[in-house]
Amino acid sequence: xxxxxxxxxxxxxxxxxxxxxxxxxxxxxxxxxxxxxxxxxxxxxxxxxxxxxxxxxxxxxxxxxxxxxxxxxxxxxxxxxxxxxxxxxxxxxxxxxxxxxxxxxxxxxxxxxxxxxxxxxxxxxxxxxxxxxxxxxxxxxxxxxxxxxxxxxxxxxxxxxxxxxx
Amino acid sequence: xxxxxxxxxxxxxxxxxxxxxxxxxxxxxxxxxxxxxxxxxxxxxxxxxxxxxxxxxxxxxxxxxxxxxxxxxxxxxxxxxxxxxxxxxxxxxxxxxxxxxxxxxxxxxxxxxxxxxxxxxxxxxxxxxxxxxxxxxxxxxxxxxxxxxxxxxxxxxxxxxxxxxx
Numbered sequence: 257x258x259x260x261x262x263x264x265x266x267x268x269x270x271x272x273x274x275x276x277x278x279x280x281x282x283x284x285x286x287x288x289x290x291x292x293x294x295x296x297x298x299x300x301x302x303x304x305x306x307x308x309x310x311x312x313x314x315x316x317x318x319x320x321x322x323x324x325x326x327x328x329x330x331x332x333x334x335x336x337x338x339x340x341x342x343x344x345x346x347x348x349x350x351x352x353x354x355x356x357x358x359x360x361x362x363x364x365x366x367x368x369x370x371x372x373x374x375x376x377x378x379x380x381x382x383x384x385x386x387x388x389x390x391x392x393x394x395x396x397x398x399x400x401x402x403x404x405x406x407x408x409x410x411x412x413x414x415x416x417x418x419x420x421x422x
Numbered sequence: 423x424x425x426x427x428x429x430x431x432x433x434x435x436x437x438x439x440x441x442x443x444x445x446x447x448x449x450x451x452x453x454x455x456x457x458x459x460x461x462x463x464x465x466x467x468x469x470x471x472x473x474x475x476x477x478x479x480x481x482x483x484x485x486x487x488x489x490x491x492x493x494x495x496x497x498x499x500x501x502x503x504x505x506x507x508x509x510x511x512x513x514x515x516x517x518x519x520x521x522x523x524x525x526x527x528x529x530x531x532x533x534x535x536x537x538x539x540x541x542x543x544x545x546x547x548x549x550x551x552x553x554x555x556x557x558x559x560x561x562x563x564x565x566x567x568x569x570x571x572x573x574x575x576x577x578x579x580x581x582x583x584x585x586x587x588x
Contacts, residue, residue, distance in 0.1 A: 268496070273500075273501075273518075274499070275476075275501075277476070278476045278499040278501075280496060280497060280498055280499050281496065281497070282496055283494060283495050283496050286488075286496070286497075287494075310441075310443070310444045310478060312476060312481055312499055315478055315481045315482060315485075316481060316485050316497060319481075319482050319485035319486065319489070320485065320489060322452075323485070323486060323489035323490070324489070328449060328453075329449050330434070330446060330447065330448055330449050330452070331446060331447070331452075331482060332446055333440070333444040333446050333478055334439075335439075335441075335444075352439075
């Protein structure tokens with residue numbers, strides 16, 4: 257399975273009239289993630305499945321991805337991707353979706369970075385910047401299977417190196 | 423003020439693992455609304471402000487709109503547009519946003535249809551189909567001001583006639 261771990265773009269702060277779960281992407285966050293998604297579109301066809309955390313900033317990021325990639329399916333929501341996301345949740349989610357050949361998940365830090373580190377057998381987290389897209393190869397959609405790092409996209413550029421451990 | 427009332431596209435049903443507020447657009451819902459948004463993009467420049475209900479199906483609809491229109495601002499969320507939306511809420515929302523020259527709001531039935539009927543001085547609601555876009559002219563962003571119906575878009579086509587009263 258090809259796995260894309262994606263962190264939502266920059267969002268407005270929580271406020272008197274803005275609930276934590278309603279925080280939406282800033283214009284800069286939209287632009288920045290759109291650039292990353294366009295870079296992704298040049299490299300790959302749309303993933304088979306796109307799943308997002310139910311929080312607004314993640315749903316928006318997933319939808320920009322879908323529109324830029326010309327994705328023709330459903331952008332689905334999973335509570336597994338809400339804050340508190342874990343690698344166990346990821347494997348449950350992939351199982352429920354029938355272990356697709358390619359899966360994009362949109363979520364939050366620090367969970368994504370911890371799952372990323374865990375999948376590569378690291379001791380610590382490998383934190384993702386806002387709007388970053390990480391591509392991994394997972395040979396089996398079973399918990400405990402090690403993954404292989406392929407590349408990552410952030411700030412409109414592609415990198416073959418891993419981010420610094422957190 | 424030019425006002426666009428927009429109902430979210432077709433969404434999956436609530437289920438054991440799908441909460442009411444997480445219901446996402448079906449592939450048909452995404453396609454259908456994308457066609458409506460493209461028709462809108464041919465007629466108008468992007469509205470100054472786009473505001474959506476916090477529910478996933480509305481956030482997704484608002485984001486498809488933004489991407490198709492090349493909207494460069496923030497797609498914002500307002501609790502006023504959650505189910506229970508009223509014309510009073512609309513005027514409060516427009517006031518908070520500084521009474522923009524053009525405003526697009528994405529929400530739900532039966533509230534949108536009731537607001538639509540109310541703005542035109544009707545006794546009853548004028549229900550909107552899923553993914554429909556209604557354009558109105560409001561001469562003042564004050565409660566009680568009558569609006570003028572301009573046109574509506576549904577199923578990829580433009581109509582100059584009002585929908586049947588509900």
